[in-house]
Amino acid sequence: MKETKKCIIVDDEPAAHYVLSNYIKQNPQLELVFQGYNGIETMDYLRENKVDLMFLDINMPEISGMELLKILPIQPKTILTTAYSEFALESYDYGVIDYLLKPIYFPRFLKAIDRFFSIENTKNQEEQITANSVIVKVDGHLVDIELSQLLFAQSFGNYVKLHTIKRTYLASITTSEFEKCLPEKSFLRIHKSYIVAIDKIEGTDKDFVIIKKEKLPIGITYKRELTDRLKNKS
Numbered sequence: 001m002k003e004t005k006k007c008i009i010v011d012d013e014p015a016a017h018y019v020l021s022n023y024i025k026q027n028p029q030l031e032l033v034f035q036g037y038n039g040i041e042t043m044d045y046l047r048e049n050k051v052d053l054m055f056l057d058i059n060m061p062e063i064s065g066m067e068l069l070k071i072l073p074i075q076p077k078t079i080l081t082t083a084y085s086e087f088a089l090e091s092y093d094y095g096v097i098d099y100l101l102k103p104i105y106f107p108r109f110l111k112a113i114d115r116f117f118s119i120e121n122t123k124n125q126e127e128q129i130t131a132n133s134v135i136v137k138v139d140g141h142l143v144d145i146e147l148s149q150l151l152f153a154q155s156f157g158n159y160v161k162l163h164t165i166k167r168t169y170l171a172s173i174t175t176s177e178f179e180k181c182l183p184e185k186s187f188l189r190i191h192k193s194y195i196v197a198i199d200k201i202e203g204t205d206k207d208f209v210i211i212k213k214e215k216l217p218i219g220i221t222y223k224r225e226l227t228d229r230l231k232n233k234s
Contacts, residue, residue, distance in 0.1 A: 003184075005120065006050070008034040008076075010042045010065070011057035016081060016102070020055050023109045029117070039063030043071065048176055048192075051076045053116055055100075058082040069096070074180055077119065079112050134181045136162070136171035143169060147186065151200045151211050153178055155193035163214075190226050191219040198229055 007030050009020050017035055024030045033051065036042035038060055054076045058065035065082070069075055083102040097119055098112040133146050145162060154161040155175040162169040171178070179187075179195055189195045190209060194216050201209050208215040209226070218226060 005052035007053040039068040
């Protein structure tokens with residue numbers, strides 16, 4: 001079974017949420033994890049959560065869809081959903097992969113989804129070849145961290161402590177930003193403050209995982225996914 005992709009809907013119109021959520025439910029490869037009605041609550045969600053696809057309306061109060069794309073430091077793959085087409089050309093500068101005009105019909109929705117998965121499949125093939133390291137800023141200098149050496153990452157305010165086999169680095173990046181740089185198949189967030197390398201987990205003990213004799217806490221909201229991933233590992 002293929003891994004599901006996490007998606008969100010951002011639109012100030014309840015009717016648009018109703019249509020899109022029903023379309024998404026009919027595609028088992030998509031999982032709807034958040035529904036936002038304005039740009040502000042969406043920004044708050046994306047700061048702490050990684051998503052694969054965003055269905056985004058352009059015309060919203062306070063912060064428009066285009067303004068949201070410009071503000072976000074890292075944009076998810078985005079499919080615009082709007083009644084207006086005048087921003088179509090500009091939108092492709094911000095990672096937009098398709099543009100659905102309202103009213104959105106199911107066949108056109110499926111075409112956009114096919115385009116998304118085509119792009120994802122290409123990206124996954126490239127990541128398998130190139131994702132061997134991640135570059136972070138440490139004491140004002142760029143450092144190349146080999147992912148095979150990374151044990152776990154620990155939140156430290158606006159920094160992240162990167163614990164590797166040989167030493168520890170204090171990187172100028174938030175935990176959420178760092179998580180987006182990591183391949184999902186190899187790393188997993190187990191707590192709001194910890195991301196671990198799955199193949200470095202030596203065991204579990206009640207509410208902890210053990211890596212190199214270090215006991216790292218498991219957040220209650222992350223337990224189920226951790227359990228599933230460890231079962232697949234074994």
